[in-house]
Amino acid sequence: MKIHRFDHSNSLLNTFTAEIRDSKIQKDSMRFRRNIERIGEVLAYELSKTLDYGPNTVETPLGSKKMSLIKDDLVLCSILRAGLPLHQGLLSYFDRAENAFISAFRHHPNNEDDFEVVVKYFAAPSLDGKTLILTDPMLATGKTLENVLNVLRGHGTPAKIHIVSVIGSEAGIDYVQKVFPTETELWIAAVDEELNDRGYILPGLGDAGDLAFGVKL
Template identity: 50%
Template sequence: MEIIDFSENNSLLNSYVREIRDVTIQNDRLRFRRNIERIGEILAYEISKVLSYASVDVQTPLSKTTVSVPNEQIVIGTILRAGLPFHHGMLNYFDGAESAFVSAYRKYKENHQSFNIHIEYIASPIITDKTLIITDPMLATGGSMELTYKALLTKGTPKTIHIATIIASKQAIEYCKNHFPEDKTTIWAAAIDPELNEEAYIVPGLGDAGDLAYGSKE
């Protein structure tokens, strides 16, 4: 399994990651959502480099030419609700892709120190032999990602799997290595952080991406 950590290299992507982490800039929800969307666009562009391509003839006003374009069927699967602006960013670039949505959330126990992950909703096309991109801005434990993948497997078996995230923990990376097909999975992360706190939030992370994008929930 290949793990790609974009924070290891200098690029404009780091500017958007800095802004979504900053506690002052986070107060602007519109800017937060737009930065998540921008990161989705950048990761989509990077993922596009490893897809298969085919040559297509194009008639311009002056002559014919040939352009190499992706020829894979792509399904972008997103974990609700925090993943919505990330999903939108991906679709801005993979505009012909199909979409899948899975509702996966933490249901905390009384002490708020432990939780179970629940899947309540799935809407997906058939994914058999397609390229599946699963997006979730925060890959904390890897549990939600695994359950989302298993839910999507009810719609078929994908040809390849790309896990796209903004901030992952090292723990989640190791978890995904053990729970996803090693020979056909790639993880793309804008940054990988060192640890989780007692409530399984990524540290330093950025907080709750869903709340920052759409407001707190009860």
Template identity: 50%
Template sequence: MIHILTDTNSIANHFLAELRDVDIQNDQMRFRKNLERIGEIFAYEISKTLSYEIKNTTTPLGEAKTQLLIQNPILATILRAGLPLHQGLLNIFDQSDCAFIATYRKTRKSGEFEIYKEYQTTPDLNGRTVIISDAMLATGKSMVLVCKELFAQYKIKKLHVVSAIASEAGLEHAKAFLPNASFWIGAVDAELTSKAYIVPGLGDAGDLAYGGKGEKR
């Protein structure tokens, strides 16, 4: 199932517009905050799909029946660009355990590249609902690599994939390899360049959020 945030009018469109705006992007804190806000919106939307139970809540004047979440999802993110989006999800699911995965590209002389996983720390994901976030779904290769490895290690109950912007090609790739996942995407752009940049996209989300990268060591 695919949910596109910009298919309906909401304040999220303003946050996405600011993420794309080349002038507003000069403010790193605002860029991170807008990704965080989008994460909060997605968390609210995903919360509607989760399981609840009725419990009594004691007030100063009596008791009220309340539908409470049975179990918090586990929040996973791909470092480093996914961190602000992850924080937005965590602001809403504030009792969730978290998983962190780092990946990197290795470019060949031909210009083609492969994705490698470098680091992973996760709680037990067996039987759990997992929400995994990354700011951009460009080729979709990083997301597919990470999720396939998680599925190989754990019996995940349900997977939700969250991304602010995806390319059409990246989303199709991810859907093909993760057919049982639900995708929550801010906006989908048509073009993907030979260097795997989404157009119009917004540029390098990691650099815009945290500054340029030095030499990898």
């Protein structure tokens, strides 16, 4: 797997990442969602540089212009509910992409530390021969992405898979590298070293879904 991480270089992306981590700023859920979107927009731009392009002729009111435009058939697939703001950021740039959505959440039996990932909803077009962009804002243990990959296999074989995340753990990235195809590429704004006993990233930012949309039961 090829990993593109952006916390080792100076850019405006670090400002957006800092704000979603900040416990005071993240109390503003609208700003939290917008910062996730902006991170998605930046990562979409960086990812776009690696796609396949072909010649096109654009007709203007005064003539024609040959330009190189994206050839890939893109499918954006996001994990509900936390992935929605990140999905919107990517969709703002890849606005002609097809879309897929999947619900995958952690279930902690008896509120213990151990958990299983439950998938209950999935809607997607055919993935055969297309470029799949799989978005999950928090890449913690990697088990959610593994379960999503297993479900996606029933909808065809993509020509290429990209994973887009906001914050990940080193352990989660290592795990995903083992279960995804070797040519998969990961685009991630920041990587943290640790997970706690419940599999949450430290220092991370907390529960991205709750911060974006409110605390769930």
